[in-house]
Amino acid sequence: MPPAPFVRSGKSSRTTDSPISYFIQKAIENPGLVSFAAGLVDEGSLPVEEVRATAAEILSDQLAGQAALQYGSTQGLTALREQVLKLVCDADGVTPADVNLTAADVCITTGSQQLLYLVGEILFDPDDIVITEAPSYFVFHSLLQSHGARVLTVPMDADGMRTDELEALLDRLRRSGELPRVKAVYTVDYFQNPTGLSLSVERRKKLVELVRRFSTDHRILILEDAAYRELRFTGDDLPSAKRFDTANEYVIYTSTFSKPCAPGLKTGYAIMPPDVMEAVLHLKGSHDFGSASLSQHIASRLSASPAYARHAEELRGVYRHKRDVMLKALETEFADFPAASWTVPAGGFYVWLTLDGIDTGTTSPLMAAALEAGVLYVPGECGHVADESGCVPNNEIRLCFGVATPEQVTEGIRRLRKACAALSGSKKKVVAKV
Amino acid sequence: MPPAPFVRSGKSSRTTDSPISYFIQKAIENPGLVSFAAGLVDEGSLPVEEVRATAAEILSDQLAGQAALQYGSTQGLTALREQVLKLVCDADGVTPADVNLTAADVCITTGSQQLLYLVGEILFDPDDIVITEAPSYFVFHSLLQSHGARVLTVPMDADGMRTDELEALLDRLRRSGELPRVKAVYTVDYFQNPTGLSLSVERRKKLVELVRRFSTDHRILILEDAAYRELRFTGDDLPSAKRFDTANEYVIYTSTFSKPCAPGLKTGYAIMPPDVMEAVLHLKGSHDFGSASLSQHIASRLSASPAYARHAEELRGVYRHKRDVMLKALETEFADFPAASWTVPAGGFYVWLTLDGIDTGTTSPLMAAALEAGVLYVPGECGHVADESGCVPNNEIRLCFGVATPEQVTEGIRRLRKACAALSGSKKKVVAKV
Numbered sequence: 001m002p003p004a005p006f007v008r009s010g011k012s013s014r015t016t017d018s019p020i021s022y023f024i025q026k027a028i029e030n031p032g033l034v035s036f037a038a039g040l041v042d043e044g045s046l047p048v049e050e051v052r053a054t055a056a057e058i059l060s061d062q063l064a065g066q067a068a069l070q071y072g073s074t075q076g077l078t079a080l081r082e083q084v085l086k087l088v089c090d091a092d093g094v095t096p097a098d099v100n101l102t103a104a105d106v107c108i109t110t111g112s113q114q115l116l117y118l119v120g121e122i123l124f125d126p127d128d129i130v131i132t133e134a135p136s137y138f139v140f141h142s143l144l145q146s147h148g149a150r151v152l153t154v155p156m157d158a159d160g161m162r163t164d165e166l167e168a169l170l171d172r173l174r175r176s177g178e179l180p181r182v183k184a185v186y187t188v189d190y191f192q193n194p195t196g197l198s199l200s201v202e203r204r205k206k207l208v209e210l211v212r213r214f215s216t217d218h219r220i221l222i223l224e225d226a227a228y229r230e231l232r233f234t235g236d237d238l239p240s241a242k243r244f245d246t247a248n249e250y251v252i253y254t255s256t257f258s259k260p261c262a263p264g265l266k267t268g269y270a271i272m273p274p275d276v277m278e279a280v281l282h283l284k285g286s287h288d289f290g291s292a293s294l295s296q297h298i299a300s301r302l303s304a305s306p307a308y309a310r311h312a313e314e315l316r317g318v319y320r321h322k323r324d325v326m327l328k329a330l331e332t333e334f335a336d337f338p339a340a341s342w343t344v345p346a347g348g349f350y351v352w353l354t355l356d357g358i359d360t361g362t363t364s365p366l367m368a369a370a371l372e373a374g375v376l377y378v379p380g381e382c383g384h385v386a387d388e389s390g391c392v393p394n395n396e397i398r399l400c401f402g403v404a405t406p407e408q409v410t411e412g413i414r415r416l417r418k419a420c421a422a423l424s425g426s427k428k429k430v431v432a433k434v
Numbered sequence: 435m436p437p438a439p440f441v442r443s444g445k446s447s448r449t450t451d452s453p454i455s456y457f458i459q460k461a462i463e464n465p466g467l468v469s470f471a472a473g474l475v476d477e478g479s480l481p482v483e484e485v486r487a488t489a490a491e492i493l494s495d496q497l498a499g500q501a502a503l504q505y506g507s508t509q510g511l512t513a514l515r516e517q518v519l520k521l522v523c524d525a526d527g528v529t530p531a532d533v534n535l536t537a538a539d540v541c542i543t544t545g546s547q548q549l550l551y552l553v554g555e556i557l558f559d560p561d562d563i564v565i566t567e568a569p570s571y572f573v574f575h576s577l578l579q580s581h582g583a584r585v586l587t588v589p590m591d592a593d594g595m596r597t598d599e600l601e602a603l604l605d606r607l608r609r610s611g612e613l614p615r616v617k618a619v620y621t622v623d624y625f626q627n628p629t630g631l632s633l634s635v636e637r638r639k640k641l642v643e644l645v646r647r648f649s650t651d652h653r654i655l656i657l658e659d660a661a662y663r664e665l666r667f668t669g670d671d672l673p674s675a676k677r678f679d680t681a682n683e684y685v686i687y688t689s690t691f692s693k694p695c696a697p698g699l700k701t702g703y704a705i706m707p708p709d710v711m712e713a714v715l716h717l718k719g720s721h722d723f724g725s726a727s728l729s730q731h732i733a734s735r736l737s738a739s740p741a742y743a744r745h746a747e748e749l750r751g752v753y754r755h756k757r758d759v760m761l762k763a764l765e766t767e768f769a770d771f772p773a774a775s776w777t778v779p780a781g782g783f784y785v786w787l788t789l790d791g792i793d794t795g796t797t798s799p800l801m802a803a804a805l806e807a808g809v810l811y812v813p814g815e816c817g818h819v820a821d822e823s824g825c826v827p828n829n830e831i832r833l834c835f836g837v838a839t840p841e842q843v844t845e846g847i848r849r850l851r852k853a854c855a856a857l858s859g860s861k862k863k864v865v866a867k868v
């Protein structure tokens with residue numbers, strides 16, 4: 001007789017499998033697939049030699065080695081926090097004092113994902129509200145579901161989140177009496193996952209101004225996810241929204257060494273207001289009382305060395321090339337397919353492909369045809385939340401050029417076009433819900 | 435004008451600073467202190483050379499290096515999960531098949547602390563009940579407070595948790611109608627933190643039998659924290675409680691490479707029933723979608739090498755010696771102090787000192803005198819929860835010999851005795867609350 005079931009907490013009951021598991025499973029089952037689904041980094045350009053040299057340097061020195069192998073603090077290695085502060089302030093063209101920051105305002109986490117989780121955990125009770133871009137990072141949506149938060153969205157255009165629409169939404173929420181439930185605005189403002197779009201400078205200023213203005217009875221925080229910032233291919237770096245939060249009151253800025261260095265170190269970081277920091281650290285103390293020390297020691301030493309900047313520059317070249325290959329393949333393959341349009345990202349990993357009138361969902365004929373042709377993508381619907389009528393936009397596709405080789409990128413787009421052709425050929429009725 | 439406060443979630447409001455922060459702060463302020471407070475490992479015996487050689491081996495091979503620096507899976511590296519299964523089953527003298535286990539029942543976490551948090555998170559809604567030993571691991575109490583769980587306790591004797599008392603408690607809870615809220619029994623059954631006591635084999639069997647018997651309408655889980663298992667100084671290893679859960683239904687077994695190898699890798703693991711695993715992995719996907727890969731690759735290769743067993747043997751020698759030094763110092767210094775009695779641990783890091791009639795609490799005269807004399811300890815009250823009348827036993831001390839050198843151990847006990855003397859000399863009235 002099987003044992004009685006255990007009784008799950010409310011949070012566990014709200015937590016379902018991430019949609020990404022489905023795609024990982026598909027990729028495992030079909031090793032010949034070209035995967036545009038996984039947000040992995042390019043294998044060949046991982047800094048194996050740089051990490052080897054750095055680890056050897058640390059572990060050849062008995063005292064440095066002992067420090068790297070002992071427990072660290074919950075907040076993270078001081079030298080790394082100082083280095084992070086310098087990296088971010090340098091990128092923003094300010095001194096820490098200009099923006100009222102010190103290394104005490106920085107914490108190190110197990111990837112930036114852990115920071116997103118912790119911030120969600122300190123803020124959201126069921127039915128609290130978070131505002132995101134539409135579409136947004138789907139793993140963030142999964143964790144919001146765990147916390148029971150309600151997601152309201154703001155549309156995007158070529159300049160990122162429409163801050164005029166955000167203002168209108170906040171106004172509506174104030175009038176309906178729901179403003180007290182609004183805890184945060186989440187933005188992936190550099191080469192967004194999934195669209196590849198960035199928030200313009202004017203809108204960054206406007207965003208900070210808006211949360212400040214609407215924070216009358218309680219503070220509304222901005223969670224600025226800058227994970228892809230260092231992977232810019234064209235144009236100049238943009239100042240962060242954090243840059244305009246000069247008293248360190250409203251913006252939690254998070255990023256990671258996973259993209260510009262190595263995911264295997266699983267070392268992310270965040271800069272945040274002191275009262276938010278206190279709440280985050282109390283919970284992180286219960287989670288793990290500190291992320292892996294060895295990774296932090298490696299990230300600290302490596303990010304302070306010239307090898308780091310060299311490597312980031314090399315990476316930008318690698319991903320720029322893969323983006324160019326993907327855009328060229330799209331132009332070649334989809335020239336005769338007027339339903340298709342796509343974004344041209346200035347950095348990051350993602351192209352957002354719209355196929356007007358074609359259902360791209362997980363159970364759609366297109367997905368079946370794509371798998372048959374040997375290519376995997378993430379349906380755009382994963383990044384959307386349902387509107388009041390329960391509808392989700394479902395004629396978009398996230399294409400990640402992070403892990404595929406240039407040859408695979410070309411071949412994958414060819415296969416995707418073939419899948420679209422198979423669809424038209426099959427004369428199946430295709431109805432987009434939106 | 436300062437900004438409006440942000441509004442914390444219920445969980446954040448329940449989460450306070452860990453008491454350990456106070457002791458860390460004290461240690462930083464007084465660098466001359468001998469600290470018996472921090473549960474850190476011995477610095478000199480950290481396997482710096484072994485980790486250096488293993489990291490070099492991995493990172494000198496381009497493909498192995500890339501795998502270690504890429505993202506991993508949420509559940510953890512397969513080779514490491516297989517290695518963990520072998521280590522635990524070998525220690526228990528069974529094959530995986532004997533106890534219905536495969537590597538799919540193992541997951542890797544950011545230290546065993548993360549596993550404790552995740553299990554708490556999937557199980558506890560506010561006012562759910564967990565049963566622990568009295569006293570128990572105080573960081574676990576902190577995380578239970580975050581989840582809002584109620585802690586009920588069972589007394590211990592030289593053979594660990596009194597299972598007859600556990601049975602009586604479960605019976606009372608059944609009669610009072612509270613059994614449905616009992617989600618788990620937590621035990622640190624090898625050289626317990628904080629007492630150093632272990633659970634006898636007979637009681638391990640009894641524990642599994644009890645949760646099975648009381649799991650009529652819902653399953654009550656055992657959370658077996660075996661963090662110190664590999665640090666046995668004397669006697670034979672005991673089979674785990676998991677060993678007696680032969681269908682893999684009731685026991686979550688967790689341990690870590692932090693103690694027998696290096697905390698800096700922050701790599702823990704757990705073996706658990708499939709339905710519990712599913713719930714844990716869904717949440718871990720939201721927390722971080724997998725712990726640091728590089729640490730896992732190092733732990734995997736190192737734990738499969740002869741260097742690992744050699745190192746564990748060496749560590750047992752190091753800690754056995756420090757325990758002996760501490761016990762000798764206690765005998766020497768406290769021979770003329772009849773109020774003092776202490777445990778003799780067969781492994782681990784902790785001696786539990788009872789000072790009959792003396793308040794040892796954080797704000798007690800003894801703590802002040804100890805700091806004055808230059809020694810730091812964790813008050814026993816940190817490991818206790820208040821009974822119905824709000825009282826907490828407060829005449830005990832946790833002494834950790836993990837990080838202090840043998841010379842510091844001797845000196846620290848001398849200082850502690852001096853603090854006790856200062857106390858008697860000061861003629862202050864000392865009233866123990868219990």
